[in-house]
Amino acid sequence: MNLTPKEIVSYLDQYVISQDDAKKTIALALRTRYRRMQLSKELQDEIMPKNILMIGSTGVGKTEISRRLAKMMKVPFIKVEASKYTEVGFVGRDVESMIRDLVVSAIAIVKAEKEEENKEKIQNYILNKIVEKLLPPLPNGASESKKDDYQTLLEATEKRVESGEMDDTTIELEVEKINIEFNDTNLPPEMAKVQESFSKVFSQMSKEDNKKELSIKDAKSVLKLEASARLLDSTNINTEALKRAEDGGIIFLDEIDKIAVSSKSQGRNDPSKEGVQRDLLPIVEGSSVTTKYGVINTDHILFIAAGAFHLTKPSDLIPELQGRFPLRVELESLTEDTLYKILTQTQHSLLEQYIALLSVENLKIIFEDDAIKSIAKLSHRANELNEDIGARRLHTVLEKVLEDISFNADEYKGEEFIITSELVHDKLDIVVEDNDLSRYIL
């Protein structure tokens, strides 16, 4: 996680076009955390993260940026929708559960690392267990030559199991049920404890019918869980995970505008929205949250909030919450040129996806450059004439362009289709310019 801001931006550039301000701000925030971790403990405690508020209309890349960050980063990261939470006391998820989710994600990261470190141990454990089932042990007092033969056979079997050659063979395995875990982080820790003891009791009760016929392939994954439960120190993992979440955790709070209460439409609003905002205050500011893995302090968790703010404004959030998101970035709405670049310059762009999908039907699709330009142009036009739904418009427009080909693909097997600008205009001109039509179709 020691990428420089430039490196982070250039990674994001592969997937998200323009929106440079947002990318820069986020990259800087991430780097600041790295810098902080290099300082003395005393200074570390003083340096608080600066939370970010991303504002931009729908479909311009807010969630996409976070999605890509999540994939790239090895730090605990979760994306949650603010609208999903309810005020404490109401039925639903309370906001503290997002911190618990963050810890769970941290545990997954640390666990994966430990598994990687102990790869050989785990691998040996799995192999031993499987080979045990395949080869009955040698009787006591076997002659030396028998022992040698046995050893050779054992090694050969191990190789065959390891290479996957025997994956389809079935064996009978006692499946341990140590892994029943209710990962419903929605539960407060006291409840989670109760639930855990329940699951222990149940797994005791069902000890008898624990024998299962499994293919070696499945046995490998079952045994892998068992091996990591046995060989890895879970207390260690939990402590490390809590620390990682505390120091490096990032929570992406999407749809924050949905919990703002517009000053204009008083009365129609859900009163618990403000409650959720109030519940968020201590968490964003820094407080202690109890999880079933231990207590976590939220002081240094970075929050990135995002919202379209179509019906509400950032100033409709309660002032205390506004103040806790000091960095504001606006995402631009998408121009024709940006739309064109989204189609042509992103990794696994929408065009590539369609081409790949239709290649399954043995159909070859070629988009002429002019055609792509027309698609961008008409998408932009449709955004202007109706609601601006950003890059999502590309989906609906492309769907319309390829509709017939896609539906009748079976008739065109082995053929090649060249999508020209004329074809695009043929399909779309009437729809885009006719307000009523486009409202329904695009």
Ligand SMILES: Nc1ncnc2c1ncn2[C@@H]1O[C@H](COP(=O)(O)OP(=O)(O)OP(=O)(O)O)[C@@H](O)[C@H]1O
């Ligand atoms: N700047 C961009 N570059 C590349 N792709 C984009 C860009 N903006 C949007 N997209 C694409 O458009 C789709 C919707 O974008 P995204 O989910 O980020 O919207 P959003 O800004 O979160 O909107 P909302 O406020 O409705 O949640 C995604 O499939 C994404 O890949």
Ligand SMILES: [Mg+2]
């Ligand atoms: Mg979104």
